[in-house]
Amino acid sequence: MTRLAKTLTIRSSPHIRATSGVDSIMFNVVLAMLPVCFYAVYIFGMAAFLVLATSVVTCVLTEHLLCRINGKATTIGDWSVVITGVLYGLTLPPSLPLWMVVAGGVIAVGVGKYLFGGLGYNTFNVALVGRAILQAAFPAAMTTWPDAPVNRFGSLPSSTLALPLTKPIYDGVSSATPLADWKFNQVAAETGDLFMGTISGSTGETCALLILIGGIYLVARRMMNWRIPVVILATVAIATGILHLVDPERYASPTFMLFSGGLMLGAVFMASDMVGSPITHWGTVIYSVLIGLLVVLIRVWGGMPEGVMYAILIGNAATPQIDSWIQPKVYGTSTRRAAT
Secondary structure (H helix, E strand, O other): OOHHHOOOOOOOOOOOOOOOOHHHHHHHHHHHHHHHHHHHHHHHOHHHHHHHHHHHHHHHHHHHHHHHHOOOOOOHHHOHHHHHHHHHHHOOOOOOOHHHHHHHHHHHHHHHHHHHOOOOOOOOOHHHHHHHHHHHHOHHHHOOOEOOOOOOOOOOOOOOOOOOOOOOOOOOOEOOOHHHHHHHHOOOOOHHHHHHOOOOOOOOOOOHHHHHHHHHHHHHOOOOOOHHHHHHHHHHHHHHHHHHHHOOOOOOOHHHHHHOOOHHHHHHHHOOOOOOOOOOHHHHHHHHHHHHHHHHHHHHHOOOOOOHHHHHHHHHHHHHHHHHHOOOOOOOOOOHHHHO
């Protein structure tokens, strides 16, 4: 075929195409979270494996069925719903009854994603929508962390296989998370234990080291906006550092606040969600400072020891307003006024 015989196709911008598509980015996010998943199973045993497997299968099946019911092609091949399932499972207690895991997964995908129009249209982090509803519906089960069983790969907590709509029964005395221990007993866990994840907590929020490695991998692959986790963690460190200097007996140290609870998991893998975060650099800074301050506000003065989930959801809700305040300049113009 000669050049003159070819059809000239005129397209609108953008004219530069990246080599990484949605499915490639999502697949790499899953890869980045795998070490956290493996470590969670190593620490908590079969109970954590069943929670993670159930959450992923539930989310994938829910999206597939909703697509089929509405006559659309299934979208499970883009890996986004796998990320939702993994993140949702990592935010749950390892001994949570599996029927609750299923209920939250269906609600997360059905309400948090599909009701808004699917991938790219959801306002809130989908995994956190499922967790928030479980937190409201089953507060006792969502804040109970039984002591790790001795034979964690050969036995299961009795609560794991509790029948639907029944009250779960726990084998032993539940242990408090480091944040709850500090808030109610003024006892701080060792920083080394927090960093390596040898403490009680939700399935995947324990090991800060592996979460940071996953985040560094995504930043190195240019698949995550590094400003969001960095600014969130810096905001929490500065705010809690000032409070700790004022009264170290009352306020925990910045290292304790950074490595405890779900802050690392939320800052690296949830707040950086491309759909729920602003599009401009300054917008992401405002968004991240807001989340960091809300985390400190809820943890220090709120009624609950943890506040990452609510802080990120509020940040997601504020994103459209932040985007309206921080408008990017139109290509070829010198000022925002000229752009408008």
